[in-house]
Amino acid sequence: MRIADIPTPALVVDLAAMTRNIERMAAFFRTGPCRLRPHFKAHKTPEIARRQLAAGGCTGLTCATVGEAERAADLCDDILLANEPVGPGKCERLGALARRVAVTVAVDSTAALEAIAAAATRAGVTIGVLVDVNVGQMRCGVAPGDEALRLARRVAGTKGIALRGLMGYEGHLQPVADRAEREAGAHRAMEGLVATARRLRETGLPCDIVSAGGTGTYDISGRIEGITEIQAGSYVLMDSDYGRLDVPFEQAFWVLGTVISRPDPTRSVADCGHKAMTKDHGLPTVRGIEGAIVAALNDEHAMIALPAGASLNVGDRIYLRPSHTDPTINLHDVLYAVEDDAVIDVWPIAARGYPEHRYPSSARTARNSTDGQSRQPRPV
Amino acid sequence: MRIADIPTPALVVDLAAMTRNIERMAAFFRTGPCRLRPHFKAHKTPEIARRQLAAGGCTGLTCATVGEAERAADLCDDILLANEPVGPGKCERLGALARRVAVTVAVDSTAALEAIAAAATRAGVTIGVLVDVNVGQMRCGVAPGDEALRLARRVAGTKGIALRGLMGYEGHLQPVADRAEREAGAHRAMEGLVATARRLRETGLPCDIVSAGGTGTYDISGRIEGITEIQAGSYVLMDSDYGRLDVPFEQAFWVLGTVISRPDPTRSVADCGHKAMTKDHGLPTVRGIEGAIVAALNDEHAMIALPAGASLNVGDRIYLRPSHTDPTINLHDVLYAVEDDAVIDVWPIAARGYPEHRYPSSARTARNSTDGQSRQPRPV
Structure with missing residues (x-):
């Protein structure tokens, strides 16, 4: 097949450019101590994630949805859901997933913690937890310091759960084009996160993972002592928004x-x-x-x-x-x-959308599959 | 299943509100002379299109993509592709479709016309054409009057093609909140379209269809003498943008x-x-x-x-x-x-996305389906 034969519209990936992006990022992380946990949400494509993992320097994969985590578990045995799993079925599905691979999730409330713990107990598994810390993005997360420490203690004492550390995503700084400004912002944002991690360890609480960073800050936050892994994703294919930045990745x-x-x-x-x-x-x-x-x-x-x-x-x-x-x-x-x-x-793009809603494929393709009687509502 | 059990995020349709919307729109068109050809692009959902057609007043379905047309052909036997089918495979697929149902497409260039005619001839079918007229939206379309007439003559003389009339979508007027302004704009936009249709007929060219209109103008353009059908779609489910208008449809x-x-x-x-x-x-x-x-x-x-x-x-x-x-x-x-x-x-939502690109479902669901050797590029 030639490019000229591709029906449009379509997405095309420049394989050589993508390969160079993967290699450049892996080269930064292969020597450690900080590692990369590529974000699967950026592309949702198993074949790309496989190449990211194969390039080295990775601890596993980061996901934003349970559906992504279910696909990512086919690719590696250590999954971080960098998001709070609240809502029907989510914790149950994570419990099932934790039978196959190591699963760690972000948590910023006791309500979420209890639901995850209950699902873990029912499934007979342990689910890892990172306390989600608000480092200035003003999305999810508890305040660094006392509040995070309080929730970490609660996590550590919860059956079915293993406290693994902290997450603090400086998402608000990713698009800042000026490097000096981005750098100063990231250092400020990471300061409270790293200090909180230190307090956890001083209190005897486990804190093996401190997750942060994205494509805009991977080489800033990824060099800060105490940050153990970076959850960048967009670097692999890039876009015009990240293209404004001075990052060494090509449009792919x-x-x-x-x-x-x-x-x-x-x-x-x-x-x-x-x-x-x-x-x-x-x-x-x-x-x-x-x-x-x-x-x-x-x-x-x-x-x-x-x-x-x-x-x-x-x-x-x-x-x-x-x-x-x-x-x-x-x-x-x-x-x-x-x-x-x-x-x-x-x-x-196997994890596109929300796979839990996908209609059985037989029903999607059968011609006139719901004709006739289907106008009568049927309970499901 | 209860609403409380639906995994989120999800789309929910208020069945009663949607049914009222369908009935209100059908009531306007059932008495004619102008008819409705609901736009399938709005929802891409066969079960909704079925209900729209069953409510009456319809000539068939309008589509924006060939993929939608392929699904819509399971639901009715008269499909309008209100868009120019240019690009690999599109005309061939329309040729195949025209063996099953009546297919009409919009055309604004001789290049597109020739490609459609060639595909129709290869498939041994006739494909209907509406000359796409720019009524002020400044998207596709030739100018009303002489330019449209010239293209119509060319269409009428092309083998494999049947000239069916004109299309002129006043898309730029749909979101105008003030009714008087919207009404004046639609009348101005339709004037040139209707005059061009008259000239076609005076010249002895066929012009059975003059298609226009949307949710914002269905009861304006749909009352103008000479407009034969309206391609509204959003009315069935509505959104906050159309909700600003004085149209009698509910958020569904x-x-x-x-x-x-x-x-x-x-x-x-x-x-x-x-x-x-x-x-x-x-x-x-x-x-x-x-x-x-x-x-x-x-x-x-x-x-x-x-x-x-x-x-x-x-x-x-x-x-x-x-x-x-x-x-x-x-x-x-x-x-x-x-x-x-x-x-x-x-x-x-069977026509979501671009079905021509869908990967075989076996490949999408198989665990580790492309492991191992797949890292070697394989030609497709």
């Missing part, structure tokens, strides 16, 4: 589109709208056409504004660079891995 | 989330971020908690700001009203149809 994936309309010489319309790439971090950029910009994205259309002299005709292909990796990949079912103009492989 | 779907963290009494965090609902038309709104707002959406988190006195604790459920129906539904695999607190049915 693109939305491939086809021009379907050229209403006038200054405007072309391609078949890839915001159902093919999100615009939550801004509009995508156009590769290889000097001065061309994406003026707008509709559901199924990219409106390309062209400079004088540029030509983009019906049937031409375009490559757009998304502004945000994670939610863009979550829109698709496969990645086309390409080298030059050849498609080398097609990788399922 | 919600993102159901679970509160996973309550860092302080004024802030709660739920497990439904912009991987569960898009924010391209703004942030979602909160149902049932006076003064509560969604302050931000991250990939997997909704940050809820709470007024004094409101309480939202870990484990509580919340309902968020999305700002934009179509791309939000496209993030999910199923809709939970609910009545009171009972789940009546689970509907597959």
Whole structure:
């Protein structure tokens, strides 16, 4: 299969660029002491996670959802759910998962802790816990210091649970373009986290893991003494938002589109709208056409504004660079891995969406499967 | 199954409200002369399309992608692809589809016309064409008048193709909240379209279909003499963007989330971020908690700001009203149809994404399916 044969819109991965990104990040972490736990949420693609793990320097995988964790458990035996598992079925599924692999989750409330402990006890397993500490992102997490210490004590004393340490994600600092500012911010954010970790250890509480960091701060937080692992994800494929930063990673994936309309010489319309790439971090950029910009994205259309002299005709292909990796990949079912103009492989984005809701595939594909009587409500 | 058992995040459809929306829209169109061709892109859900068709007043279904058309062909025998089918495989798939049902597509270039005609000839079928006219949206489409007439003549003389009429979507007017302004705009936009249709007929060219309209203009453009069908879609489930308008449709779907963290009494965090609902038309709104707002959406988190006195604790459920129906539904695999607190049915969103890219389901679910040798690139 050639790139020219790929139906559009589609996601294509530049295999060589991705491989270089994986190697650059692994090289930073292979020597330790801090390690990498790549975030599976960025791409949800087992084949990419396998290559990240194979490159070395990794402790396991980080996930954001239970569905991701279930897929990630096929790839390695140490999973961190860097999120609070609250809601029907989540703790039960983690209990089942902990029979196969080591599972550690983030916790910032006793309500969540008790539900996890109950599920662990029912499943006859131990689930690891990191106390989630708010290091300034103002999302989840307890305050560093006394509050974190109090929850850590409670965790350590809970049956079915093993306290493993702390998590403090400085998400608010990832997009700060100025390195000095990002560096100063990360140091401030990590200070309270590392101090809390020290207090845990002084109190005799276990604290083997202190997890932080992302693509924007991996080489800042990853060099701070006391941080044991970094949960970066976007580095592997990159996007235009992280592309503003001085990180040594290349753009490695693109939305491939086809021009379907050229209403006038200054405007072309391609078949890839915001159902093919999100615009939550801004509009995508156009590769290889000097001065061309994406003026707008509709559901199924990219409106390309062209400079004088540029030509983009019906049937031409375009490559757009998304502004945000994670939610863009979550829109698709496969990645086309390409080298030059050849498609080398097609990788399922196996953890896309929320797999717990997937309808049985027989029902999804059967023609007229719910015809006739189905108009009568049936209890499920 | 009860609502309390649904894993989150999830999409829930208020069956009674949706049924009222379908009935209100059908009542407008049942008496004609203008008819409804509901847009399948809004929900991509066969069970909803079936109910729309069963309510009456419909000529068939409108689709935005070939993948949607392939699913819609299981539901009715007259499909309009209101979009230019350009790119690998699209025309061939439409040719195959036209063996089963009547297929009509929008065209605004001779390049697209020729590709469709070639595919129709190869498949031994006739494919209908509407000349796509730019009525002010400035997306696809030729200018009304001479330019449209010229393309229509060319279409009418092309083997394998049947000219069926014109399409002119006034998408730019759908969100105009002021009815007088929306009405004046739609009348201006439709004037050139209807005049062009008249010229086609005067020239002896066929023009049975003049397609326009959406949820914001169905009862404006749908009353203009010469418009034969309206391609509204969002009315069936609605969103907060259309909710600003004076249209008689109720909010009928919600993102159901679970509160996973309550860092302080004024802030709660739920497990439904912009991987569960898009924010391209703004942030979602909160149902049932006076003064509560969604302050931000991250990939997997909704940050809820709470007024004094409101309480939202870990484990509580919340309902968020999305700002934009179509791309939000496209993030999910199923809709939970609910009545009171009972789940009546689970509907597959069968045309989600781009089905032509779906990986064989055996490969998606097999554990370690690509282990070992798969690290060697294999040609596909």
